[in-house]
Amino acid sequence: CIRDRSTIGEPICDATVRVTVGDRSEVLHPFRAGADCQYTGLPEGSGHFVATATAAGYRPNSVSGDIDEDSCHVITQTVEIQLAPN
Numbered sequence: 001c002i003r004d005r006s007t008i009g010e011p012i013c014d015a016t017v018r019v020t021v022g023d024r025s026e027v028l029h030p031f032r033a034g035a036d037c038q039y040t041g042l043p044e045g046s047g048h049f050v051a052t053a054t055a056a057g058y059r060p061n062s063v064s065g066d067i068d069e070d071s072c073h074v075i076t077q078t079v080e081i082q083l084a085p086n
Contacts, residue, residue, distance in 0.1 A: 005084045006085050021045055
C-alpha cells in the first residue's frame with residue numbers, strides 16, 4: 001500500500017512502485033482492493049528486496065526486507081510505504 005503521510009493515510013493509487021530482488025527489478029501494477037490500492041506483479045523468488053515508491057507531488061521513499069520461501073512457494077510480503085508531500 002502506498003499512503004500519504006501528511007493526511008490520515010489516504011491511499012495513493014497513481015504511484016510508481018519498483019521492486020528489486022537480487023538482480024531482478026520490476027515495476028509493480030496497482031489494483032484496488034476495497035478502499036486501498038495495492039501493487040502486485042513481482043514473480044516468485046526469495047531474497048532481499050527494496051521497494052521504492054514515487055508519485056507526482058511527493059518525495060520518493062523506500063522500504064526493504066527479506067522474502068522467504070517454504071517448500072512450495074515464496075511467503076508473500078505486505079509492506080506499506082508512506083510518501084511525504086514535496
